[in-house]
Amino acid sequence: MKIPSTLFSASLCLPDNAMAFELSKEIRAAAPDQAVLETEDYSFDPIGFADAGGCELVVRDEAYGHWKAEWTDNQIETSPRNAVFDVLWQGRRLTLIVAQNQECGRNWIIVGPRIVDCEKFFAAVCRWNTCGDAAITVFDEGYFERDEELLEEIRQSSLSDLALEPGIRRALEEDVLAFFDQREMYASSGLSWKRGVIFYGPPGNGKTQTIRAIVSQARASCIYVRSLWGYRLPPEGAIKRIYQRARETAPCIVVLEDIDTLVRENSRSYFLNELDGVRSLDGVMTIATTNHLDKLDIALKERPSRFDLKIEFPNPEAEMRAAYLGEPLCLTKLSSELATDVVRRTDGMSFAGLQEFVRATTAKHLRVLDLGRALEETLTAMGRPKAEKPKKKKKKSGSK
Structure with missing residues (x-):
């Protein structure tokens, strides 16, 4: 031609x-x-x-x-x-x-x-x-595209590999993954086969890793949304395009990480209209994340038909910290008092913080060849010095 x-x-x-x-x-x-x-x-x-x-x-x-x-x-x-x-x-x-x-x-x-x-x-x-790994696409700046690095991370992800509280793991298995096998149950109950889920909690506690594990295990396509702005494409056009593809490839997971920064005031009404609209979202699950649920617009977090399931990813409690640190830091080989002290002083750390603590302690241990010293110096460097024991008051010597 x-x-x-x-x-x-x-x-x-x-x-x-x-x-x-x-x-x-x-x-x-x-x-x-x-x-x-x-x-x-x-x-x-x-x-x-x-x-x-x-x-x-x-x-x-x-x-x-x-x-x-x-x-x-x-x-x-x-x-x-x-x-x-x-x-x-x-x-x-x-x-x-x-x-x-x-x-x-x-x-x-x-x-x-x-x-x-x-x-x-x-x-x-x-x-x-639209088949296999290719059914996992990224939407960025107005285009759908493949991301081989993301695909590889998803392939290697599994819920069984994540340190999760038992209640979180149960909710993920029974309320999130099971959704894709419940089409007939929703239909028999007269319900729309769609769902909105919010993962919330401080950063570093596995929200992103959990989403990748869900995408890996769910029998569904997936759209990772990285931005709603494109060259000459306003947010309302992007939102329409994203959910149109979700309908075409359903069952489908739409991922909106950091939804509070992704869906802004000028695009919020279009997003809500898409979730509430007359066009069916059968087989579509929207998973959003936020570090600050309290700051999320009430129209997003309160109406059940939009995001009816909220799962908190908190900083790990003492029992979970002990389990997470036990093997890499050989806590069982330490004295009970020292192991308890390490768990106590890591209170308030996220899983990402604990991971960094393990890395830094291991590196220091290789240099000083003393695990107790390595733990103490690392905790102090991370702003978690050992609590000082209260000084005993000296008895005043009285005159006879």
Whole structure:
């Protein structure tokens, strides 16, 4: 197919619907004997598909392409705003055109000798992007994308590996994970099969790790929301796009970490309308986190139909601290008095704080070769000095 050199210049200044129409018209005029398939489906990610080895993409330069560069993970990453590609997939040759519309979405056009070839390629890409690990996506700056680092962390996560209070573990198993097997129970009770969950408590106590373990174990797709702002995409558009994809891939978990900073006042009403709206959220669970439940807007935390389950992740109590520190610090080999003192002086620490305490103590122990001394110096350095024993009052010597 011969690509007109002015393919993009005439259409990009038009409103979205007109732009899509103009592009389609130009392509059909340039290739009247070819089949054309157009899509804006969020599941269609041919760039990611090619990166995963699913097909080969070769950039064509007849039409001026527009690419953007970003500095990510200490390297330059480029992605197309407007471009034309040759596609080689399973022995088939196709042409692929992408144009970014004004709402920060992308118009994709697949051109091939037969419509069945275009449809099969479209289906293969979407199937790859919505099955298995690929069903876990990140929404950031207006786009859905894969995050291989996040996927690897999720693959390695399990509730059984986390130090959790028994009550928290029970709630996660019975009220969160079990939800995805309860469709018929909800239907027989006349209830919408949806749920909102808030994890709250001071930072460093496993809210993030717990979410990853749930995503790993749940039989559901997942959308991790990192931002609700995108280039020319307002928060209301982002919220609509997120929950539209959640409906399409349900059962689905929508993750909103630090919801108090993510959903701000100017977007809160749109978010609440999406949760309360007439469009079904069957099979969708929204999991939000916050370090400060008391500061969360009452419209988010009080209405049961929005977030009906709240699970607290507090700083660990003495028994949990003793269990967590016991093996790595060999507390059982210490005197009962010293072990009790260590547990007492770590009161108020989060699990992250305890982890840092273990790391620092272990490093110091390797240097000083005295565990008791290493514990004492580390606790003192962390601002937890040993309580001074009250001084005994001296008896006044009286005159006979």
